Amino acid sequence: MSTSILIIDANLADLERSKSALARAGYGAEIAQSGAEGLARASRLRPRVVMIDSFLPDMEWQQVATDLRQGPSGAKTTVIMLAEQTRMGSLLVGQPSPADDVLIKPFSTAEVSTKLRDLLGQSDTPGRGAVVSTGNAELDSKMGGGIPLGSLTLIEGGSGAGKSVLSQQLLWGSLQDGFKAAVFTSENTVRSLIRQMQSLNLDVLDFLLLNRLRVYPMEIARLGAQAPDAIMEAIEAERHRDMIFVDSLTSAITQCSDHEVLGLFEECKRLCSSGTTVLAVLHSHGVTKELVIRLRSLCDAHLQLRTEEMGQKLVRALEVTKVRGAEKSTGNLITFEVEPGWGMRLIPVSRMKG
């Protein structure tokens, strides 16, 4: 179902910007440039969401919101007040508001997408069938738009190739987009994962406190041969979350046969068919070449990481070997460096060769 949105804003440039951000999030929007025009359009369109700028030339925004509420579909209409960043300082806060929420202009696609998902619930949002963003537009475009929702992704690579950084970037992007995630980690404690991500400018502490993120450190050595079953059981218990990250599976499967490893991935695949997105990180040396080929065909996306010498420099390279159902065609090779306080910084191959 497509959600109808009406934006009432006197500033045409802002209107266009807001409309574009909504379009990128998968929503169509109608526009009106005054309160009176907005009310007239609303009575005809009966939009599910009305965004009203707080500075209208002809009416107080509160009056527009109140009149809308009294209209034919008013009770069902979600009202979002828009405040322009430069004029925000003169806003009055702390009095009863006729709005359901507020957005500060200009707003990003991720911001509006999260807000509408929270306000409307999953059924009215175009999220399903869409992609999980990394939160890095450049990286997303190289990955064909992002990881498709409800997919099984294998992130594979050698030591220090950036597997964890990439999975953390995807974790951050998915949380920013309003998804709920669980992380099973053999590499970190809860505290060290949060600190590591903060050092990459990917602060997820708020999400942890708000229970949008759960982190489970895995004690693989203690679990021994029971590790794969125990991990799968723990993942099943968190299947209500949108995203499951396992970083990494390597030590858990070292004692397993290829058949058992494939069985574990098949279980994950079953989980994906019910809408959960699963990302598993694996060290290349933990699996045979033959097994990698079989896992690659089982997974919806395969991201291979390695370190490469380019010119005088050693850089990390991400090869997007497969993204099933990608929005756009994927780039073959992405070179990047990991910079403290910045995170993943993409480097053009041409500059590296130069």
Add this chain to the structure above:
Amino acid sequence: MSRILVVDDDEVLVKTLVAIFRRAGHTVLAALDGESGLACARAGAPDLIILDVMMPEMDGLEVCLRLRRDPQTRPIPVLMFTALDEPELRARAGLAARGASDDPPLEEEILADDYITKPVIVDDLVRRVNTLLWIASVC
């Protein structure tokens, strides 16, 4: 940039303050009742708390008193955000303190670092928050 905790039962107001302070570059935590506010204050280590007074169950004055009596949260500056005026606030603070414990309360245990009345212009609120954060950073 700082970590600010907003505790208020008015969800739209909380969303507005979260949007304003997040856009200003702060990390913002939010709670919609006193109990959650206390939990967030303990777990989230905020640099400042904006606290509503009139909340159901546990009101802001009781939250403030509990924050002051916990050594972990005692140093966190608290800005009361209230529709009450100062004399009314002081009178209610005394009652809250007497109700929360048998021990006679100390004045500094009850009082917030500052208070601001609702409604308020965003600029005034931001200025007050910045002042409290600055005082906390130099003390």
